[in-house]
Amino acid sequence: MKKCQICLRPSSFRRVDYLKSPAIPDEKLGVFRDAHVEICDLCNTGLVSDNVSSADLADFYKNLYLGHDASSRSIRDRLSNPISIYSRSANQFISFFRSIDIQNKRVAEVGPNVVGWSKICKILQAQSYAYFDALRSKEIEKSGGEYLGFLDFKSLSAIESESYDMLILSHSLEHMLPKNVVEYVAQFRRILAPEGILFVEIPLELSFHDLRLIPPHTLYFTEEGLRSFLESNGFEICDYAISKRRHVGEVARTATSPVFSRLLKLASRYLFAMFPRQFALHAIFEAAKGYPQPKFDYIRLIVKKATSV
DSSP: OEEOTTTOSEEOEEEEEBOOOTTSOGGGGGGGTTOEEEEETTTOOEEEOTTOOHHHHHHHHIIIIITTOGGGHHHHHHHHSTTHHHHHHHHHHHHTGGGSOOTTOEEEEEOOTTTTTHHHHHHTTOSEEEEEOSSOOHHHHHTTOEEOOSSSHHHHHTSOTTOEEEEEEESOGGGSOHHHHHHHHHHHHHHEEEEEEEEEEEEETTSSSSOOBOTTOOEEOOHHHHHHHHHTTTEEEEEEEEEOOOOHHHHHHTOOOHHHHHHHHHHHHHGGGTOSOGGGHHHHHHHHTTOOOOOOEEEEEEEEEOSOO
């Protein structure tokens, strides 16, 4: 038995291998090539194996999402994920933020993905908007966003306590190393003002019976596990919801056209070389081969900084 890095209790673990589709060449897997996932028997959280280091993971994400040319970021991200980039914020707004007043609030976001909440914060007259990311975003800075650097303990420690009223983690938590995430959450709590709001959204990839985990995620929470983790680290649950999403594989599976099916197969083999987000093509490859595809539901939580831990 060893200590779980999430629930901090001695536990046994069961091993699950990542799904490594032939659509992705071995060199593209990077740090995940020899990695696997260990699921804690107590909190049921999936954790990437210990052979993935913080430095290697940081380099991997910078290359995966951004490549080496920061100036092409917006174009490449739009091409590789044209719908969810802009629909995600709108969907979150409809679900939650229409009931939250961010006027004159200081907002920060982790990994905003081209635009994030920067434009909505400007429209709703937030006092300020700042963001952590691998590289600067010209679109965010056009909206007055402040770049805080790549998220690490050095950049977080440079921020004064209680500097922000709201912190947004939309599809960011599942990219953190298990050995770091408890300390990251402690730092997030530190930089939030009293009763400051933390918004978290992650995919629930452990919610289906046929466990097929795809890189590049490093943490896999259940609904109960995420709620318990945040509550045990100084936050109170204010609201939450499960967002249903139709998986790309389901779209592919329902296609009856032989031409479309052939295009899917071609996409699974060649498109990964064109777009930085090649891991999304696992689903296309699996669907083209006729394998069953799961739906990834999302959990969205609004939690408030508790007065005491």
